[in-house]
Amino acid sequence: MYLLKPHSLTEKDLIKECINGNRNCQKQLFDLYAGKMMSVCHRYARHHSEAEDLVQEGFIKVFTHLDKFKFEGSFEGWIRRIMVNNALKYVSKKSFKNESIGVENYPEKPVSPAVHSKLSVDELMKLVDSLPSGYKVIFNLYAIEGFSHKEIAEELNIKESTSRSQLVKARRLLQIKVAELQKIAV
Numbered sequence: 385m386y387l388l389k390p391h392s393l394t395e396k397d398l399i400k401e402c403i404n405g406n407r408n409c410q411k412q413l414f415d416l417y418a419g420k421m422m423s424v425c426h427r428y429a430r431h432h433s434e435a436e437d438l439v440q441e442g443f444i445k446v447f448t449h450l451d452k453f454k455f456e457g458s459f460e461g462w463i464r465r466i467m468v469n470n471a472l473k474y475v476s477k478k479s480f481k482n483e484s485i486g487v488e489n490y491p492e493k494p495v496s497p498a499v500h501s502k503l504s505v506d507e508l509m510k511l512v513d514s515l516p517s518g519y520k521v522i523f524n525l526y527a528i529e530g531f532s533h534k535e536i537a538e539e540l541n542i543k544e545s546t547s548r549s550q551l552v553k554a555r556r557l558l559q560i561k562v563a564e565l566q567k568i569a570v
Contacts (some may be wrong), residue, residue, distance in 0.1 A: 395459055403451050408555050414443055417460065421467045427509075427524045428471035430517065438474060442467040469530060472539050475521050519554035526551050 393401070393409070398416075401409035422439050429435035445466050453462055512523060521540070525531040526547070531539070536547040 396455060398457065399453060399455075402447065417463055419441070420460070421463060424464055424467045425471055425527040427473055427512070427528065428521055438467070438471050439475075445470060445518055457466060469527075469539075472521070472525075475517065476540050493550075507565075514561070515554055517556060518550055519557060521552040522547055522550040523558075528566065 393412075398409050398413055402413050403474070413453045414510055418439060421442060422435060425438035425442065426435040428439055442463075449466070451457065468570060515523060522536060524541070525536050526533070533544045533547040534553075536542075540547070
C-alpha cells in the first residue's frame with residue numbers, strides 16, 4: 385500500500401482519520417493535494433486569487449463529502465472531479481454562451497510544427513489561459529479533462545452545438561496566437 389509519510393499512515397488511513405475529524409490529518413490531506421488541485425482550478429479561473437478561492441471551496445466540499453468516498457478508484461481522481469465540478473458551477477454563473485471576439489473572420493492557417501515543438505507546456509498553458517472565459521472552459525474540458533461535447537453541454541447547461549462552436553473558436557484563436565508567436569520567432 386502507498387505510504388504518505390513515514391508516520392505509517394496509508395492513504396486509506398488518512399482518509400478515515402479525516403472523516404473522524406482529525407485536524408492534523410485534514411491538513412496533511414490538504415497539503416498533499418492542494419498543489420495539484422490549484423493547477424486544475426487555475427485552468428478555469430481568470431486569475432490566481434480566483435483559483436485559490438475555487439481550491440478552498442473545493443476542499444470544503446471534499447471534507448464535507450469525504451464519507452461518500454467508497455475507496456473505489458483513485459482518490460486523487462475523486463478530488464479532481466469535485467474541483468472541476470466546483471469550477472464549472474462557478475463558471476456557469478457567468479454567461480458566455482454567445483461569447484464572440486471576432487475570430488470567425490480569421491481563416492484557419494496551418495501553423496508550422498516547428499513552432500509547436502518550440503513552445504513549452506508553460507507557454508501553451510499561458511496561451512490557453514489568455515483565452516476568453518467561455519473558450520477557455522470549453523477547451524479545458526474537452527482537450528485537457530477529456531469531456532465529450534455531450535458531457536460539457538450537460539455540465540454547463542448549454543447545447544452541444546454551443547460547446548462545439550466554442551471549441552472551434554478557441555482553437556482558431558489559439559492558432560492565431562501561435563501564428564503571432566511564429567512571426568516573432570522568425
